[in-house]
Amino acid sequence: MHDFSKLQEAVLAGNSAAAVAAARQALSEGADPLDLVLHGISPAMAEVGRLFEAGDYFVPELLISARATKEVFVLIRPLLAKQGAQPTGRVVLGTVQGDLHDIGKNLVAALLEGGGFEVIDLGVSVSPEKFIAAVADKKAQIVGLSALLTTTLPAMKTTLDAFRSAGLRDRVKVMIGGAPVTQSFADTIGADGYGENAASAVQLARRLVGV
Amino acid sequence: MNSDDPLATESFQQLVVEPRLPEVLRFLGYPKGVFPPDPMKQSIEQVLTRALPGLEPRGTFSIYAVRAHTRRSLALGSETIAGNIGEFLHGASRVAVLVVTAGRGITELSTEAWGAGDSLAGWAFDAIGSWAAEAAADALTQQISSHLGADEGLTLRYSPGYCGMDLSQQRTIFGLTRPGSIGVSLLPSLLMQPMKSVSGLVGLGPRELVGVNLSPCDRCLQIGCHMRR
Numbered sequence: 001m002h003d004f005s006k007l008q009e010a011v012l013a014g015n016s017a018a019a020v021a022a023a024r025q026a027l028s029e030g031a032d033p034l035d036l037v038l039h040g041i042s043p044a045m046a047e048v049g050r051l052f053e054a055g056d057y058f059v060p061e062l063l064i065s066a067r068a069t070k071e072v073f074v075l076i077r078p079l080l081a082k083q084g085a086q087p088t089g090r091v092v093l094g095t096v097q098g099d100l101h102d103i104g105k106n107l108v109a110a111l112l113e114g115g116g117f118e119v120i121d122l123g124v125s126v127s128p129e130k131f132i133a134a135v136a137d138k139k140a141q142i143v144g145l146s147a148l149l150t151t152t153l154p155a156m157k158t159t160l161d162a163f164r165s166a167g168l169r170d171r172v173k174v175m176i177g178g179a180p181v182t183q184s185f186a187d188t189i190g191a192d193g194y195g196e197n198a199a200s201a202v203q204l205a206r207r208l209v210g211v
Numbered sequence: 212m213n214s215d216d217p218l219a220t221e222s223f224q225q226l227v228v229e230p231r232l233p234e235v236l237r238f239l240g241y242p243k244g245v246f247p248p249d250p251m252k253q254s255i256e257q258v259l260t261r262a263l264p265g266l267e268p269r270g271t272f273s274i275y276a277v278r279a280h281t282r283r284s285l286a287l288g289s290e291t292i293a294g295n296i297g298e299f300l301h302g303a304s305r306v307a308v309l310v311v312t313a314g315r316g317i318t319e320l321s322t323e324a325w326g327a328g329d330s331l332a333g334w335a336f337d338a339i340g341s342w343a344a345e346a347a348a349d350a351l352t353q354q355i356s357s358h359l360g361a362d363e364g365l366t367l368r369y370s371p372g373y374c375g376m377d378l379s380q381q382r383t384i385f386g387l388t389r390p391g392s393i394g395v396s397l398l399p400s401l402l403m404q405p406m407k408s409v410s411g412l413v414g415l416g417p418r419e420l421v422g423v424n425l426s427p428c429d430r431c432l433q434i435g436c437h438m439r440r
């Protein structure tokens with residue numbers, strides 16, 4: 001098996017240029033792209049997550065590591081596609097209707113991309129119809145809803161209800177998050193999961209797609 | 212003068228806020244006393260330098276005599292504010308209703324950076340905007356203190372959406388002051404625009420009744436909040 005330690009160090013340091021260079025080198029030495037994901041960047045991102053949980057890394061460190069990983073994915077995604085390998089999953093993400101807070105959703109998007117997910121970011125104040133159209137159009141496995149205030153939480157339920165009415169609720173997993181969201185709120189409205197922060201959002205998304 | 216009218220109303224189109232790295236770092240998610248090593252620290256400092264021209268800290272306040280209060284309500288001007296705020300401000304004879312903003316420019320800088328794939332700068336601009344909104348509220352509170360008489364002090368600042376008042380009180384607050392004068396509006400979802408805005412109340416009254424050195428966080432139940440003071 002190829003030694004991916006240089007690549008992993010670069011990801012842990014959040015050095016995009018070094019990570020891409022290490023990935024290029026590994027590929028030129030014959031490393032398999034899928035191996036590079038499974039044994040190179042995935043364990044490195046898991047370590048980044050662990051360091052965040054342990055309080056050694058903070059949001060800025062998470063972001064630069066995720067960016068380094070994302071850039072490696074840009075390089076290897078075409079190679080993976082040639083081998084028939086799919087992205088970890090496809091997620092449609094947005095802030096619910098009436099709410100304009102986008103930073104929480106942006107962080108979740110950045111870390112999901114760093115985790116190998118393909119993210120379709122619909123932006124802020126997204127109507128239920130727009131969520132539904134994007135999920136159907138992009139064949140997403142997950143839809144992620146974000147909100148900032150208790151006053152915009154009801155829009156999460158409205159969005160879920162719209163998925164039910166459109167007969168799409170069984171075709172997509174719904175995860176929710178944001179400062180006022182709790183697990184019990186997620187249970188009440190029948191979401192499939194709640195993520196407290198961007199790192200746990202990635203774990204949750206992985207669980208929801210079964211990887 | 213109508214008895215419902217404010218005793219004073221002032222708007223400031225250019226409040227002075229002075230960014231200090233340790234404070235900004237807390238909004239970026241670093242705990243108190245933790246400094247990122249270089250090159251991260253340098254990257255953050257660079258974003259801070261780029262952020263400064265994007266900040267437009269503005270604020271407005273109106274001061275009212277307290278018409279009546281109970282533990283669960285506070286009557287100011289023609290409005291009555293509901294919530295524990297009645298108890299929290301019980302020592303105040305007057306109350307300043309305030310709205311501040313850091314302006315929309317800083318959020319635009321953040322959005323641009325995210326769009327360009329620079330997530331670190333996107334996050335840092337956003338955090339600087341949050342810090343600036345709080346700093347603008349502090350600067351405006353400083354201006355309010357010039358209305359204090361001898362032996363008077365200010366209470367802590369309380370905002371709708373925290374434990375003293377429900378978010379629905381945003382409408383009442385907006386009815387009592389002039390956020391339009393500083394370009395802040397309230398959406399039907401009760402969200403203020405620009406995003407980096409803060410509303411609230413601060414009481415003025417005899418120092419022995421109001422001047423207790425509490426932290427607002429002592430009254431808040433979000434124990435895990437990274438902004439806890």
Ligand code: B12
Nearest residue numbers: 104144146149150177178179195197198372403406409410
């Ligand atoms: C910084 C901050 C501010 C800043 C900036 C606000 C902004 N939106 O830009 C300022 C000072 C301006 C501010 C103002 C106000 N704030 Co404020 N603010 C905060 C604070 C401390 C952090 C919010 C933040 O930006 N966090 C960073 C981001 C990245 O976190 P996040 O959005 O929560 O997202 C993370 C997770 O939630 C999760 N997540 C998010 N979305 C999703 C989606 C999915 C699918 C998943 C899985 C996970 C997930 O992952 C993200 C990344 O880790 C929170 C308290 C807290 N600790 O959360 C209060 C908080 C959000 N604010 C609150 C309030 C009440 C207000 C005001 C109404 C107060 C006032 N009257 O002035 C105003 C409203 C502003 C407006 N425009 O209307 C309340 C809201 C509660 C409520 N009642 O609804 C909170 C929760 C504080 C509290 N009471 O404990 N605020």
